Amino acid sequence: MEKDEKKTKKSILVVDDEKSIVEWLQIALEKEGYEVETAVSGEEALEIARSRYFNCVITDMKMAGMDGLELLKRLREEDPDLIVIIITAFGTFESAVEALRSGASDFITKPFRVDEITFRLKNVFEKECLRQENIFLKNRIEKDEGVIIGESKKMEELLNLVDKVAKTDATVMIYGETGTGKELIARRLHSNSNRNNEQFIALNCGALPDTLLESELFGYKKGAFTGAVQNKKGLFVVADSGSFFLDEVGEISPKIQVKLLRVLQYQEIVPLGDTKTIKVNVRLIGATNKNLEKAVKEGKFREDLFYRLNVIPVFVPPLRERKEDIPLLIEKFTDKIAKRLRISTKEFSDKSLEKLMEYNWPGNVRELENCIERIMILLDEDKITEKDISAIMHSDIPVKEEITLQDLEVNAIRETIRKCGGNKVKAARMLGIHPSTLYRKMKKLLIE
Ligand SMILES: Nc1ncnc2c1ncn2[C@@H]1O[C@H](COP(=O)(O)OP(=O)(O)OP(=O)(O)O)[C@@H](O)[C@H]1O
Ligand SMILES: [Mg+2]
Incomplete structure (x- = not known):
């Protein structure tokens, strides 16, 4: 929506009740490529921070009116992930400890040189970046997505x-x-x-x-x-x-x-x-x-x-307009599902693949993936045949009068528990339900 350059520039709010310090930091940090705004009191800082977003706030600890720690607390109430660096007076070890204990991302003691503060900034941003990446990768592994x-x-x-x-x-x-x-x-x-x-x-x-x-x-x-x-x-x-x-x-x-x-x-x-x-x-x-x-x-x-x-x-x-992708999708899905459920992978006969390619897949790739998962869980044999597909696809839509939805549920539960060697917690996970739901269903459906 806007020019590219803005996004790479990190924004910093500098707070100190000594105007000369704020001005000095602003010039120095802008030279380093940061976007800097300033405030000369905790109250003013809070006001500014409410009107826009900053990547980091650097604040002096001791200030008239609202002090740095109070400011930190108030800022964090509104944004728990905000990076805050506190400037403490030289030699007051206790105040440094207090700053960290209050949740400051880092502290720096007065007097300090510009390169000291830019070093700290790089560090906290790097740490934050790693944290985000970690969350991202974790999500990615969990969902095997992407x-x-x-x-x-x-x-x-x-x-x-x-x-x-x-x-x-x-x-x-x-x-x-x-x-x-x-x-x-x-x-x-x-x-x-x-x-x-x-x-x-x-x-x-x-x-x-x-x-x-x-x-x-x-x-x-x-x-x-x-x-x-x-x-x-x-x-x-x-x-x-x-x-x-x-x-x-x-x-x-x-x-x-x-x-x-x-x-x-x-x-x-x-x-x-x-x-x-x-x-x-x-x-x-x-x-x-x-x-x-x-x-x-x-x-x-x-x-x-x-x-x-x-x-x-x-x-x-839609999948029906690119059916030639189906065999490859099946290959990847079987591998993925086998890994996730810790079961052996399966092979699909040519005829069975043809059968799967004939189907219209109104639910597209999601439906195909679910179908493969069902096959992997419910069928014992390592090689899937055309007949297996017919059976499985039909169990999707219980048209035959003698089969009820309940029968299907009973079968699915029995089969899954058997495949899991009787381990019901594992079976519940495979079925995508909570163990307590599984127990409830077993009781209701009179499954041993
Ligand atoms: N080309 C593909 N390769 C691998 N997996 C795919 C592909 N397309 C879809 N999937 C998988 O199918 C599922 C559905 O995909 P996704 O959520 O992106 O669909 P969607 O179009 O957003 O669906 P909806 O309109 O229902 O929200 C996901 O699990 C996704 O990983
Ligand atoms: Mg979607």
Whole structure:
């Protein structure tokens, strides 16, 4: 949404009641490439910090009025992750300890040289970056996500386009049916962009009622409404410098459409109950499984917002239009699932693959992945045949009158427990339910 350079510049708020020190630090840190704002009291600092976001606050400990520790406490109340460095007087070991105990990220004793403070800054930022990366990697391992599988012409074209636009800051709108991998595409846009060291925030706009969506997006000020007991940062602020993925934008109400338009036009937000605007620099990625153009024609979606979002439209093809990807997807999914469930992998006969390619996959890749998981759990043999597929696919839709949904459930539970050698906790995990749910079901369905 904005020029590139802003995002790499870290912003710092310097606080000291001695004006000469603040000025000296401002000049020195700006020379080092930081964006610096200053305040000469704790009260002023708090005021400034409420109107915009900083990567770090450097504050003197001893100040008239609100001192550094009180300021630290107040700042952290509003942003628990904020990096705060405290400047303490020389020789007061106790105050340094106190600063750290109060949650300061680091401290520095007076007098100090510029290179000492820039060294500390680099350190805390590096640490923060590692922490974020750690969270990101952990998530990635847990979900085994991120890799987009597909070598069909359609996927190749799609990925080429995605990688080409990733480097720009242009707003991208991703269209596609459910389960086609829209979120994976959004993540790829982020990780191939210049913002990949910053946050990727995803929000499903269809999953939240209006008021909640509003406060998630824009945040609110303490006291903005009953229940707003403390300030809340909007996700636009959390995603600042990074990418913000808005899923199911077609579900957004007219009221919030207006507010969203404003963010896209002016790159600023106003938290609920606040009068001040906050500048944000966010790359927006939208997604929908609806026909937005049609929604515009029907007057359900604002035309001006549509054009702001639809700068680069990207269409993810449904699985049935790229069936040649199915064998490769199956190969990767069997490996992944085998690893996750710690069971041996399975081989699919050519005929069984053909059978799977005949199916229409209305739920797309997600449905295919779930189907493979079911096969891996329920079938014993190492080689999957055409007949197995027929049986499994039919168990999807219990059309035969003599089979009830309950029968299927009983079978699935029995089989899974047997495969887990009687280990019910493991079986519950495989079935994707809580052990207590499994016990309850076993009791209800009279399973031994
Ligand atoms: N090309 C692909 N390669 C590997 N996995 C994929 C691919 N496409 C989708 N998936 C997997 O399928 C599941 C659904 O993908 P994703 O959540 O990105 O779909 P979506 O289009 O956002 O769906 P919805 O519209 O329901 O939100 C995920 O588990 C994802 O990892
Ligand atoms: Mg999605």
